[in-house]
Amino acid sequence: MLDKxxxxxxxxxxxxFVYVCSTRTLSTSKQEVSLNRAERExxxxxxxxAHRVVSFDELLxxxxxxxxxxxxxxxxxxxxxxxxxxxxxxxxxxxxxSSVGYQIEATKxxxxxxxxxxxxxxxxxxxxxxxxxxxxxxxxxxxxxxxVVYSTWNNKSEAIYFYHVSHNKDNxxxxxxxxxxxxLDFIESNSNAYITPMALGQRLFFITKMxxxxxxxxxxxxxxxxxIPSTAKAISFSHTDIxxxxxxxxxxxxxxxxxxxxxxxxxxxxxxxxxxNLYIDNGKFIPNLNQYYFQKTSPLNWRxxxxxxxxxxxxxxxxxxxFNGGDVTLSATDKAPFIAKAVAHSTCTxxxxxxNEIEELSDGPAGQLEKRIxxxxxxxxxxLAYILFRQNGLILWYTELDGFFWFNKDQIMESExxxxxxxxxxxxxxxLGVCRYAHVNTQDQSSNG
Numbered sequence: 001m002l003d004k005x006x007x008x009x010x011x012x013x014x015x016x017f018v019y020v021c022s023t024r025t026l027s028t029s030k031q032e033v034s035l036n037r038a039e040r041e042x043x044x045x046x047x048x049x050a051h052r053v054v055s056f057d058e059l060l061x062x063x064x065x066x067x068x069x070x071x072x073x074x075x076x077x078x079x080x081x082x083x084x085x086x087x088x089x090x091x092x093x094x095x096x097x098s099s100v101g102y103q104i105e106a107t108k109x110x111x112x113x114x115x116x117x118x119x120x121x122x123x124x125x126x127x128x129x130x131x132x133x134x135x136x137x138x139x140x141x142x143x144x145x146x147x148v149v150y151s152t153w154n155n156k157s158e159a160i161y162f163y164h165v166s167h168n169k170d171n172x173x174x175x176x177x178x179x180x181x182x183x184l185d186f187i188e189s190n191s192n193a194y195i196t197p198m199a200l201g202q203r204l205f206f207i208t209k210m211x212x213x214x215x216x217x218x219x220x221x222x223x224x225x226x227x228i229p230s231t232a233k234a235i236s237f238s239h240t241d242i243x244x245x246x247x248x249x250x251x252x253x254x255x256x257x258x259x260x261x262x263x264x265x266x267x268x269x270x271x272x273x274x275x276x277n278l279y280i281d282n283g284k285f286i287p288n289l290n291q292y293y294f295q296k297t298s299p300l301n302w303r304x305x306x307x308x309x310x311x312x313x314x315x316x317x318x319x320x321x322x323f324n325g326g327d328v329t330l331s332a333t334d335k336a337p338f339i340a341k342a343v344a345h346s347t348c349t350x351x352x353x354x355x356n357e358i359e360e361l362s363d364g365p366a367g368q369l370e371k372r373i374x375x376x377x378x379x380x381x382x383x384l385a386y387i388l389f390r391q392n393g394l395i396l397w398y399t400e401l402d403g404f405f406w407f408n409k410d411q412i413m414e415s416e417x418x419x420x421x422x423x424x425x426x427x428x429x430x431x432l433g434v435c436r437y438a439h440v441n442t443q444d445q446s447s448n449g
Contacts, residue, residue: 009108011047013093019047033084038063038077046104055101163337165430174205175430183209208403213238215403217396229394234404237280244280271416273409281370287311289318294416300330312361323350330423337429338386345382392421
């Protein structure tokens with residue numbers, strides 16, 4: 001049984017964060033921190049028991065009361081909380097007590113609960129007191145109105161993405177996407193550092209900057225401006241690995257490490273599709289391939305299963321890392337320049353290899369980027385992704401955490417996931433002209449015709 005502190009306290013975590021027990025919310029002086037259900041319950045359990053170490057089993061029971069999950073789910077949730085609490089070093093706020101559990105460093109501050117004097121009835125208020133009360137009421141009403149307006153504006157501002165499309169004389173198009181105007185100006189003015197020193201050729205690029213890394217997706221274009229699927233690549237990397245990105249960019253119309261995928265010729269498997277991307281981390285190439293199987297339950301809903309693969313060296317084969325299953329829903333979005341959004345809810349997760357086993361197969365110890373994506377395989381929280389670009393069965397997705405990845409389904413209009421190509425019609429904020437060819441077959445067409 002958990003030791004419960006009386007929930008009449010707010011808790012201070014570090015110098016920046018305040019946790020309110022009564023509402024189970026974490027916030028700074030500027031905004032509330034978004035928490036999913038597992039993160040909220042695990043954090044609440046830690047904070048209300050801040051005076052002691054909370055065991056792994058207690059935290060699992062708090063975060064996932066109605067199902068059995070492995071400790072990996074807890075580890076991922078703790079990792080997410082550390083990121084959201086902006087730990088500058090591991091264990092700064094949430095300390096791991098080896099083989100026992102976790103303990104959070106939080107100090108409590110009592111909420112003002114002073115009770116009114118009930119010994120005798122209050123005298124009738126004077127005119128001045130009535131005026132003060134009325135003035136206070138009007139001030140409170142005005143404050144509430146200001147907060148409502150601010151909240152509405154703030155929610156809208158969070159929904160804004162900044163983007164720009166440019167075209168050059170080589171018939172290449174570049175799409176810049178960020179969450180702030182400053183970042184957009186930065187990557188646009190410094191894009192030569194990311195996609196040169198080489199001629200671009202006839203290509204389509206997408207560039208975004210995340211907190212501590214970049215993500216770039218691109219493909220070669222044919223004579224009618226369509227992407228050639230086998231040349232489509234999506235790469236995430238930190239600035240220190242930019243030279244290796246240039247090497248990958250220099251590969252012309254090759255399958256590289258990404259498009260060797262399972263079931264590449266999958267015309268006869270209507271419920272199968274794949275996605276793929278590449279990470280560069282501490283000098284290592286980390287190709288990832290995800291194989292999906294879908295069962296439609298309604299026009300915009302599917303049950304899915306996914307197997308995640310990793311290629312550990314250039315001559316090796318893709319090795320299965322994890323299995324995941326659940327439900328996915330496609331819906332409209334008002335976030336420009338995205339076409340639509342999808343939310344995947346995982347109900348079943350199983351790993352074939354532990355993180356230690358993955359590191360043993362890899363070329364050296366995992367860096368921060370690789371550790372994060374290794375933990376993502378065990379994450380059972382909802383995943384949100386946006387469609388940024390689509391050309392029938394070739395679809396470019398964007399996530400705020402991992403950047404870009406490509407999704408490919410041959411003959412998509414005859415498949416279980418045809419809605420991915422049809423939904424929202426010809427919505428094209430980027431004005432790349434792909435609507436004219438919305439249902440053109442995505443089989444490779446050379447730029448020579």
